[in-house]
């Protein structure tokens with residue numbers, strides 16, 4: 001009798017451990033493996049809508065830093081206190097960064113003729129509140145851009161947003 005139970009006990013503990021271990025693996029795996037797109041749909045979409053559209057409207061990559069339209073240098077701290085589990089912040093920030101706006105677009109599309117964005121703005125763009133004047137040509141920037149370089153409506157919207165952000 002005694003010998004029997006003595007030989008059973010270790011086996012039971014052993015298999016219990018194995019089961020616990022497997023459970024932990026499954027839980028850890030499913031938490032880590034959740035793609036950021038799915039987390040967004042579960043945790044963020046109800047307030048913010050579709051992630052690519054949100055990022056295109058409100059997110060910026062300036063240098064190598066992700067910034068919000070309103071939360072700039074304090075974005076990481078803000079996100080830590082804003083609905084996102086800590087271990088998902090990196091993946092979700094990367095996802096937003098992939099769809100974010102960037103001043104680099106000016107370098108690529110306009111820089112060959114206009115040089116550096118900051119210098120160009122200083123010289124050519126007069127921002128007062130909502131209104132922006134292109135000083136060289138003496139026109140409102142939005143009116144001018146519609147006639148310039150075959151820019152479409154989305155391009156014009158992007159550059160207006162860029163000039164306005166860079167002048168803040």
Ligand code: HEC
Nearest residue numbers: 040043044047048058067068069070071072082083084092
């Ligand atoms: C209950 C509604 C709600 C949910 C859910 C929510 N947010 Fe927000 N979020 C807001 C509000 C309101 C603001 C603006 C608050 C502020 O600026 O202080 C905001 C601001 C932000 C900003 C800053 C934007 C900027 O312009 O600087 C980011 C980035 C953001 N949310 C990401 C997320 C992510 C990622 C999730 C999901 C994990 C999420 N939010 C879930 C309501 C929500």
Ligand code: HEC
Nearest residue numbers: 109110112113114124134135136137138141144148149159
């Ligand atoms: C091929 C050269 C070239 C490219 C590329 C170019 N521009 Fe221009 N841009 C010009 C020239 C030339 C002028 C001056 C036009 C004039 O004086 O009538 C100008 C003027 C402007 C002005 C008015 C500046 C002022 O002082 O009034 C703005 C704003 C502007 N460009 C924005 C852009 C943006 C944004 C892009 C990128 C999408 C861009 N440009 C790409 C050549 C270019």
